[in-house]
Amino acid sequence: MESFYVLTFGALASVCAALEVRKRPTSGKGASLPANFLAFRTNYLVVYALMMAGDWLQGPYVYALYKHYGYGTGDIGKLFIAGFGSSMIFGTIVGSLADRYGRKLAGLTYVATYIASCITKHWSDYGVLMLGRFFGGIATSLLFTAFESWLVSEHFSRNYDPEWLNGTFSKAIFIGNGVVSIVAGLLANYLVTDMNFGPVAPFDAAATFLAIGGVIIALTWTENRGAVNANVSLEASFSAAKHAIFNDKKVLYLGAMQSLFEAAMYSFVFLWTPALSPNDEIIPHGMIFATMMVACMIGSSFAGQLLGDKDLRPEKYMQYVFLASAASLALPIVLKIFPFQANYTPGQSITLEGQITMLGFLVFECLVGIFWPSMMKMRATYVPEEIRSTVMNCFRIPLNLFVCIILYNVALFPLTAMFAMCSLFLVSAAYLQRKLEIITSPPLRGAAPTQV
Structure with missing residues (x-):
């Protein structure tokens, strides 16, 4: 049965390589990007990786x-x-300060807090480990807000073509959420298993990479900020973000979609292992994880092509991405209702149902790869620059709250109920995406404006 994983991984890797070769421009606009922009993008991609x-x-x-x-x-x-609680409360506050005091400073704060989190792993004391989770929660909020905010602001301040952002987004996801995740998983396994350095070794390696990135940020990045007046109170910043979210339907729908999709995605992180081995079947977690990351890379490659088509707006195609995601996570429910195999032996290899479920999960990971750069593009379009980091951190509040509730009550719900909830979230996201498409579509000539 090991050949199933090897063949799946090989097939996905081949598709991914073919897509990347197809994406590389040999002529035309894509091949004549100015050297200063290419240097800027390379610098960001190295730091992001x-x-x-x-x-x-x-x-x-x-x-x-x-x-x-x-x-x-x-x-x-x-x-x-x-x-997750630290990310929701303290991370939101720290992240919003990036708009006032600078996104470069926020990036360096991410480096410092995450290194501090890594250092705490050397102690077995529960209080110290809890402090590490506190630092890690703050760092997570900064990771998913400060760097994107810096990139978008710097891109426009240098008067680069807005369309060039699409390529940067897709490459960042391809490299950071694809290539790096696979290499990092292999390196962590090598340090712990082959070198026998113990389970704390990956955290020391992480701190090393973070420190290198921090040096590059300190030496090469310029500072940019959203709020013009750094003396504006934190309360005023959140008030402005609240006004932007609840008085602009585009921002409201965008935030709701992000929260719904990421809630389903983070729930999936906890659910895929029991879904593939409900009766203690033997599954190679490392190979499955690597295969999922290759699927995510394929999705980011597709996203690069979709975003490169000026006639195809993410506001339109993302509703189908959400619906397909809902269908892929509903597969375990369908297989529970219509099982292929009634008898299981604990300790056996993955079953036929498990293989089918895994294929559905690979589809979901591919769609995750499409989601990230497409969402980045829409955020760059609709989220106000002056409070970008604050708004993006506010988007993460319902996500973190939901994950905390799920973690606290995960044993109370059957697996099918959890997947049903995820699918419902994704269908809701598709509905909101449709509403966003309607209110942002250019009106037809002679047609009255659409009301929502």
């Missing part, structure tokens, strides 16, 4: 490290809840 490496290296061994220190599932769950 290092920042994502610092994040991806930690992921596979967070749970394992806590188990190594002797903590049970309940204590570990509280640590995870603390991380």
Whole structure:
């Protein structure tokens, strides 16, 4: 059965390589990008890759490290809840300060807080580990807001073509959420298993990559900020963000869609293992994870082509991405109702149902790869520049709240109910995306404006 994973991984890797070759321009506008822009983009992509490496290296061994220190599932769950709670409360506040004091400073704050989180992993004391989750929660909010805000602001301040952002977004996801995630997983496994450095080694490696990225930021990035007046109070910043969200339907729909999709995505992170091995079937977690990341890379390659088509707006095609995502996560429900195999033997390899479910999950990961750069493009279009980081952090509040509730009550719900909830979220996101398309579509000549 191991050949199933190898063939799947190989097929997806071949598709990914073919798409990347197809994307490379040999002539025309894409081949004549100015050297100063290419240097700017390369600098950002290198920094983004290092920042994502610092994040991806930690992921596979967070749970394992806590188990190594002797903590049970309940204590570990509280640590995870603390991380998401910190991101929701303190991360939102710290992230919003980027608009007032600078996105470069926010990036360096991400480096410092995440390195501090890594250092705490050297202690087995529960209080120290809890402090590490506190720092990690703040860092996570900065990772998904400060760097994108810096890029968009710097891109426009240098008067680069807005269309060039599309390529930067798709490449960032392809490299940071694809290539780096696979390499980081392999490196973490090598340090722990082959070098026998123990489960804390990936965190030391993460701190090293973060420090290198921090040096590059400090030496090469210029500062930019949103709010003109740094003396504006934090309350005023959040008030402006609230006004932007609830008085502009485009921003409101965008934030709601992001929260719904990411809530389903983060829930999927907890659900895919029990879904593929409901009866303790033996599954190669590392190979499955790598295969999913290749699928995500394929999605980001597709996104690059979609965003490069001026006649195809993300406001239109993303509603179909959301619907397809809902269908892919509904597959375990369908297989539960119409099973292919009634008898399972604990400890056996993955079943036929598991293989079909995995293919559905690969489709979902591919759609995740499309989601990220497409959402970045829409955020760059609709989120106000002066409060960009604040608004983006506000988008993450319902996401973090939802994940905390799920983590606290995950044992109370059957697996099919969890997947049904995720699918419902994604269908809701598709509905909101349709509304966004309607209110942003250019009116037909002679037609009255559309009312929503």
